[in-house]
Amino acid sequence: MSILVTGGAGYIGSHTVLELLNAGYDAVVIDNLCNSKTESLKRVEEITGKSVKFIKADIRDRAALDDVFANNKIDAVIHFAGLKSVPESAEKPLEYYENNIGGTVNLCLAMRDAGCKKIVFSSSATVYGGDNVSPLREDMPTGKTTNPYGTTKLYIEKILQDTAAADKDWSVCLLRYFNPIGAHESGRIGEDPRGIPNNLMPYIMRVVVGKLPELVVYGNDFDTPDGTGVRDYIHVVDLALGHIKAVEKVLGETGSSIYNLGTGIGYSVLDIIAAVEKAIGRPLPYKFGPRRAGDIDTCFSDPSKAKRELGWEAKRNLEKMCEDTVRWQLNNPDGYGD
Numbered sequence: 382m383s384i385l386v387t388g389g390a391g392y393i394g395s396h397t398v399l400e401l402l403n404a405g406y407d408a409v410v411i412d413n414l415c416n417s418k419t420e421s422l423k424r425v426e427e428i429t430g431k432s433v434k435f436i437k438a439d440i441r442d443r444a445a446l447d448d449v450f451a452n453n454k455i456d457a458v459i460h461f462a463g464l465k466s467v468p469e470s471a472e473k474p475l476e477y478y479e480n481n482i483g484g485t486v487n488l489c490l491a492m493r494d495a496g497c498k499k500i501v502f503s504s505s506a507t508v509y510g511g512d513n514v515s516p517l518r519e520d521m522p523t524g525k526t527t528n529p530y531g532t533t534k535l536y537i538e539k540i541l542q543d544t545a546a547a548d549k550d551w552s553v554c555l556l557r558y559f560n561p562i563g564a565h566e567s568g569r570i571g572e573d574p575r576g577i578p579n580n581l582m583p584y585i586m587r588v589v590v591g592k593l594p595e596l597v598v599y600g601n602d603f604d605t606p607d608g609t610g611v612r613d614y615i616h617v618v619d620l621a622l623g624h625i626k627a628v629e630k631v632l633g634e635t636g637s638s639i640y641n642l643g644t645g646i647g648y649s650v651l652d653i654i655a656a657v658e659k660a661i662g663r664p665l666p667y668k669f670g671p672r673r674a675g676d677i678d679t680c681f682s683d684p685s686k687a688k689r690e691l692g693w694e695a696k697r698n699l700e701k702m703c704e705d706t707v708r709w710q711l712n713n714p715d716g717y718g719d
């Protein structure tokens with residue numbers, strides 16, 4: 382079976398391609414490399430001893446997509462390609478709507494015309510908004526997103542659900558990720574963000590390698606046990622393995638489904654700092670600062686539906702997430718390099 386992975390050179394994509402190869406699938410990757418480098422896929426090939434077919438292409442380029450489907454027998458698509466920075470999306474909403482939503486519609490049109498109607502999509506816990514009380518369940522209301530990035534995820538979910546409702550041959554699996562961190566335990570692939578990171582763990586890693594002086598903890602007056610924000614951090618390899626189960630599902634049946642991919646456990650920013658300090662064996666410099674706009678107190682999943690229906694659950698604990706992130710960062714202080 383051959384799986385087309387859009388955005389497969391990126392952080393979650395590269396870890397998923399690795400697990401697809403390990404599970405015996407062939408992987409064809411398309412990526413425009415706007416936020417990644419092909420080095421990630423070279424290393425996936427090294428680790429697995431298997432090859433990946435890489436095509437540099439943009440999901441908004443219909444002719445390029447038609448070529449991909451004409452020249453490769455694709456059984457299903459895992460769709461990661463998209464822009465993902467929350468602050469950038471607030472500055473450039475049209476670019477986000479065009480890339481994420483326009484790109485997805487273009488991809489689905491090409492899939493439909495090629496007769497490949499099975500898709501797994503990277504959604505986000507951000508679609509739950511701030512009003513629902515954790516643990517978040519898939520049947521809770523969505524819709525109150527606070528930024529254009531989150532809104533693209535919400536709209537794409539709806540577009541894919543409408544597509545599956547209109548044509549019974551489609552099979553759609555929406556995966557709502559919580560907070561992916563960690564890296565493959567080889568220390569060869571991991572997250573390599575450009576510029577100053579927005580998210581907690583990549584920021585901490587810049588402090589660990591001395592590229593940033595200290596972490597600013599965004600607020601210590603949240604309604605949580607220690608006052609700092611609580612999130613559901615999930616090891617990227619567990620997340621990748623969730624995609625293998627989702628691919629099995631879309632290959633085996635039609636219709637649409639939604640699953641949370643999280644651990645079900647909430648950790649605070651101070652818990653993460655303590656776990657990183659244990660992994661590096663020294664204190665991490667940090668100070669408290671004001672809250673970041675849009676941040677909520679607590680967000681963690683109820684992951685029981687994925688366990689029940691997909692037979693998937695996260696197995697790697699916070700200690701392992703931090704050990705693996707630190708190994709990747711210390712082995713590759715400049716990420717994949719220039």
Ligand code: NAD
Nearest residue numbers: 388391392393412413414415416417439440462463503505
């Ligand atoms: P990433 O930026 O590392 O990977 C996305 C990849 O898509 C990149 O390699 C980028 O070059 C590519 N891409 C972007 N636009 C493209 C286009 N028009 N055509 C072709 N390729 C394009 O991000 P990631 O963290 O691996 O995230 C993967 C997916 O998961 C994204 O859709 C993201 O929104 C979603 N997601 C991520 C998180 C997270 O915390 N990392 C959480 C929830 C959801």
Ligand code: UD1
Nearest residue numbers: 467505507579580581584597598599610611612650675676
């Ligand atoms: C953020 C996005 C969310 C997106 C998710 C995954 C916002 C408001 N939300 O969520 O839409 O789906 O990333 O990409 O941007 N923190 C610090 N200092 C830092 C960075 C973060 O204290 O330098 C804190 C935050 O306040 C939060 C926690 O760490 O409590 C996690 O932050 P982050 O990694 O950005 O993820 P989310 O806030 O969950």
